[in-house]
Amino acid sequence: MSEDRERSEIEAAVFRRLVEHLRARSDVQNIDLMNLAGFCRNCLSNWYQEAAEERGLALSKAESREIVYGMPYEEWKSRHQTPANAEQQADFDKNKPQH
Template structure:
């Protein structure tokens, strides 16, 4: 993206982030553990990265607010509505790849 100025690059990256978040909100069938096992990140990671970015800029963003932003609802509500129990296989895969997260 060398030919794109910094402001435009930031706007494009922000638009891509918003689209990713919206996609994950729509795909409630995809569990966080599956995302972690396959991609090495999940919705919680995104919310943590958002909070980290806020912290780096001295912007007050409580963890629960960053999670609500990513999940589109309070995290506990999302878990009750959409999060299933992880299978033994999913947990084993997570434990194998856990050091990389």
């Protein structure tokens, strides 16, 4: 197996593990991820969509979000998303990511 292919397979396995971890940790809100790490599940799904498009594959925002969330985004929001509190929103506004 080539070094590039092996690296891609390892990176894919790491991505799958990250997605599984984020699905299992539905108690962690996207705003918390944004405030701590500068990215969230939505960012990850946007990056997935962009990578697909770079390879000539059509993938909608809804499809890429379902890949990351493991269910339709609206369903995930209704099951798991809570309103941001004032402190979370203030932190987000102060440190708003640049991407």
